[in-house]
Amino acid sequence: MAMRYLPLTEADRAEMLGVIGAASVDDLFAGVPAEARLSGPVAGLPMHASEIAVERQMTALAAKNLSAGSAPFFLGAGAYRHHIPASVDHLIQRGEFLTSYTPYQPEIAQGTLQVMFEFQTQVARLFGTDVANASMYDGSTACWEAIAMAGRVTKRSRAVLSAGLHPHYVSTVKTMARFTGDTIEAAAPKLEAAADDAALISAIDGATSCVVVQYPDIMGRIPDLAAIAEAAHAAGALLVAVVTEPVALGLLEAPGNLGADIVVGEGQSLGVGLNFGGPYLGLFGCREKFLRQMPGRLCGETVDADGKRGFVLTLSTREQHIRREKATSNICTNAGLCALAFSIHMTLLGGDGLARLAGINHARAQASASRLAQVPGVRVLNDAFFNEFTVILPGDAREAVRALADRQVLGGVSLGRLYPDAEGLHCGLLVTATELTTDEDIEALALALAEVLEGVPA
Amino acid sequence: MNAANRAGWRPEMSAGGTGCESVTSSGDRGLMLEEPLIFELGHKGACGVDFDAPEGEPLPALSRFLRKEAPALPGLTEPETVRHYTRLSRQNYAIDLGPFPLGSCTMKHNPRLNEKMARLPGFADVHPLQPQQTVAGAVEAIEQLGNWLVTLTGMHSVAMSPKAGAHGELCGLLCIRAAHEARGAARSVVLVPESAHGTNPATAAFAGYRVESIPATADGHVDLEALKARLGPDVAGVMITNPNTCGLFERDMKAIADAVHAAGGYVYCDGANFNAIVGKVRPGDLGVDAMHINLHKTFSTPHGGGGPGSGPVVLSEALAPFAPLPFVTRDADGAVKLIEEEHAGDEHPQTFGRMAAFHGQMGMFTRALTYILSHGADGLRQAAEDAVLNANYVLRSLEDVLDAPFAGSGPCMHEALFSDAGFAEGFSTLDVAKGLIDEGFHPMTVYFPLVVHGAMLIEPTETESKAGLDRFIASLRVLAERARAGDESLKAAPRLAPRRRLDETQAARKPVLVWKGDSA
Numbered sequence: 001m002a003m004r005y006l007p008l009t010e011a012d013r014a015e016m017l018g019v020i021g022a023a024s025v026d027d028l029f030a031g032v033p034a035e036a037r038l039s040g041p042v043a044g045l046p047m048h049a050s051e052i053a054v055e056r057q058m059t060a061l062a063a064k065n066l067s068a069g070s071a072p073f074f075l076g077a078g079a080y081r082h083h084i085p086a087s088v089d090h091l092i093q094r095g096e097f098l099t100s101y102t103p104y105q106p107e108i109a110q111g112t113l114q115v116m117f118e119f120q121t122q123v124a125r126l127f128g129t130d131v132a133n134a135s136m137y138d139g140s141t142a143c144w145e146a147i148a149m150a151g152r153v154t155k156r157s158r159a160v161l162s163a164g165l166h167p168h169y170v171s172t173v174k175t176m177a178r179f180t181g182d183t184i185e186a187a188a189p190k191l192e193a194a195a196d197d198a199a200l201i202s203a204i205d206g207a208t209s210c211v212v213v214q215y216p217d218i219m220g221r222i223p224d225l226a227a228i229a230e231a232a233h234a235a236g237a238l239l240v241a242v243v244t245e246p247v248a249l250g251l252l253e254a255p256g257n258l259g260a261d262i263v264v265g266e267g268q269s270l271g272v273g274l275n276f277g278g279p280y281l282g283l284f285g286c287r288e289k290f291l292r293q294m295p296g297r298l299c300g301e302t303v304d305a306d307g308k309r310g311f312v313l314t315l316s317t318r319e320q321h322i323r324r325e326k327a328t329s330n331i332c333t334n335a336g337l338c339a340l341a342f343s344i345h346m347t348l349l350g351g352d353g354l355a356r357l358a359g360i361n362h363a364r365a366q367a368s369a370s371r372l373a374q375v376p377g378v379r380v381l382n383d384a385f386f387n388e389f390t391v392i393l394p395g396d397a398r399e400a401v402r403a404l405a406d407r408q409v410l411g412g413v414s415l416g417r418l419y420p421d422a423e424g425l426h427c428g429l430l431v432t433a434t435e436l437t438t439d440e441d442i443e444a445l446a447l448a449l450a451e452v453l454e455g456v457p458a
Numbered sequence: 459m460n461a462a463n464r465a466g467w468r469p470e471m472s473a474g475g476t477g478c479e480s481v482t483s484s485g486d487r488g489l490m491l492e493e494p495l496i497f498e499l500g501h502k503g504a505c506g507v508d509f510d511a512p513e514g515e516p517l518p519a520l521s522r523f524l525r526k527e528a529p530a531l532p533g534l535t536e537p538e539t540v541r542h543y544t545r546l547s548r549q550n551y552a553i554d555l556g557p558f559p560l561g562s563c564t565m566k567h568n569p570r571l572n573e574k575m576a577r578l579p580g581f582a583d584v585h586p587l588q589p590q591q592t593v594a595g596a597v598e599a600i601e602q603l604g605n606w607l608v609t610l611t612g613m614h615s616v617a618m619s620p621k622a623g624a625h626g627e628l629c630g631l632l633c634i635r636a637a638h639e640a641r642g643a644a645r646s647v648v649l650v651p652e653s654a655h656g657t658n659p660a661t662a663a664f665a666g667y668r669v670e671s672i673p674a675t676a677d678g679h680v681d682l683e684a685l686k687a688r689l690g691p692d693v694a695g696v697m698i699t700n701p702n703t704c705g706l707f708e709r710d711m712k713a714i715a716d717a718v719h720a721a722g723g724y725v726y727c728d729g730a731n732f733n734a735i736v737g738k739v740r741p742g743d744l745g746v747d748a749m750h751i752n753l754h755k756t757f758s759t760p761h762g763g764g765g766p767g768s769g770p771v772v773l774s775e776a777l778a779p780f781a782p783l784p785f786v787t788r789d790a791d792g793a794v795k796l797i798e799e800e801h802a803g804d805e806h807p808q809t810f811g812r813m814a815a816f817h818g819q820m821g822m823f824t825r826a827l828t829y830i831l832s833h834g835a836d837g838l839r840q841a842a843e844d845a846v847l848n849a850n851y852v853l854r855s856l857e858d859v860l861d862a863p864f865a866g867s868g869p870c871m872h873e874a875l876f877s878d879a880g881f882a883e884g885f886s887t888l889d890v891a892k893g894l895i896d897e898g899f900h901p902m903t904v905y906f907p908l909v910v911h912g913a914m915l916i917e918p919t920e921t922e923s924k925a926g927l928d929r930f931i932a933s934l935r936v937l938a939e940r941a942r943a944g945d946e947s948l949k950a951a952p953r954l955a956p957r958r959r960l961d962e963t964q965a966a967r968k969p970v971l972v973w974k975g976d977s978a
Contacts (some may be wrong), residue, residue: 065596098760120971
């Protein structure tokens, strides 16, 4: 058959079969037992289609979703809607980036490798860590990898998670720990104005490998990392800081500067869109002394045979393709193109631009909080927040979110969606504002929420 | 001297160079452009983003958390940024430039319609935690893709959330482990053939299993008798790659599966090489219990220089109840439904839990679905046939100059495997690979699989034309002859690439992983 992505013609196929010495293509499948071979296309599936036809089908599917840009939008909780400069998406679609492989042949992959080196430097400086790797799948899997690494470093297997750690991250960690035998202590979150650092500190003991703290936390509160670091280190444990919103580090002190030994995060906020949850990119930085226990790909500087500076993948003796079952992680393909997008966006911003962007996010969130506090029955929980905060509603916030969506307002993430089993949290609604949040959006949310709480039908 | 000059060419290199270097004062040579690091280019105060909103004062309660100074990162304006990354991009080889015959990696053309569809705001600009009433199309797209994967593989269900192939392997093994635990039987060993990709043993170890190796037969297949002899009540399962990394179909797959099932174990199939058999063979017919599918291989989502990948796992009826959350299914009325923690207790109670935040690699799902709809059942089958045809054409066009250890036993599947037997003393697979770079091709996979000495694994894929293959074959024939004849000049390859061979020992001995040029 002829099809737009298949260059071989029938004449080519016949000529090639002649060279091979086979009578038909089916002869080439002689190694497959006859009873396992299908005689024709798999039944019950449509045949090939033109670009026009496929475009119609996909566009129709996409049209069934309410896109974030077409409604007042206030969701966060680990995925954030920021403006992505046009040049980012243009550059990541350069075929030389988009259609290249993991840089195993460094002489013809210096573009990817230099980007990795620049990315590692950007992440390390953002996090305040000595080193960073070339990316993980996402924030949640990076979080588990940090706990596994802390276990290797401390030779202990009890991780203490802060009550403010994203519940999906907690679930991911618990899934893995169930199979590795690690002990995970995770306290239930409470609707309190500030994170309970004292309770977290009191959970640290001599068997603890690490304390895992989200910064800012799932309700938008800011834990005191320096105090937690001190307590962790006194017990011989490591502090793992988790940053789900890297833009916050334009305003807040870097976790590495506050004593965190490993800093991981979700890098989606910069350069990568919402994409209904993926692909995103995991960020991973740590102290240099733990380098050989790090998971994932690392790019290092070296020279070529002419003495020119160049970059290669390095320290691969930690990795699965060399160490097999003794590797520090099984990760192979990571999030290269998302890391490129993150790096380009960060390059456009620079440190000063990131600080300004963070300041604007914070200002938009303050404006949102002030306005929502005026809605009858609504109370803002947090003392301090960056661009995300929790409001308390008189009833179950899940119902309010659905009722807001009926009014074409995407009003936030209900804590009930995140914590279905914790009834005490169900009145909580997480609200996020970014540089994309307009005064009109804020007013629309406030008015719609007032109506919803009064029981006005949509 | 500009920064590029510092980074690249230096005057002392003109003496004793390779003889093919044209010396310039800039360090650049025609269209071969050197490029400094952003940290060497950036200048104080430069920014590629204009802001139009006021910042205001931070909340008083935030004051003790504020950063003392902005991160020490340079900014670049948009023209500088575009030029920096465009210049860097030109130092990369890519499918868009020519054949990329990395065995086991399936580097096929990436259709641009896939990129366009993935960027529709209805897919790209949707938050993973939006209320379900606003994301019906996204859930339906996941379900549609899942249905294709299940039907093409002849399996029962699919777990869509794994983020890449290795993550999919982990998903499959965790399903196996959960299934054994549900039966109250703790098993401790997973059997992995010695030809397996490194992620297989690494994943089994990560899932808490002890890994034992199964030998290969002389003709490159899993040794069925050795495997049967090792089965027992401690073996949780086996991980088999099919077609295997030698480019051969494991013809005993059904017998392997029957033996493993009889011993109470499960069969994991590494689906990295599914491209060879999609539309031709359904792994479910061969007794497979779990198999990951690399959407970034078989279904052509772009590899992006190292990801993102996507590794949905198709599951047998026995393992489906343990699939991770979120899980997409259909209810009795046929309506698509997304099961998360909120309803898992009633509708998916045996799940082993969540493997990652959110739903998986949606951006890859939309690309893969676009690819699949474009090809259809007939086009996918044709793609597998052309991939196998191209690989056999390469095999038979080179076997007189390169040793092909398994060519005597019949056709290969989608990749052709050669060894370094017959090269002159001191010449290696690496020399041939680097020679290909000078010829304008990306090298094949080298030194893998480990069961063949100096392995060269060539996977042309179905998107190479015959003319393109002929050019590649002609170049590789010349290189093979040079390696056999002991042509010393081959050891200097590559000489024409942006860099010559790089000193990997130095990189590992004194790792420099971040730029420190400003820390005097």
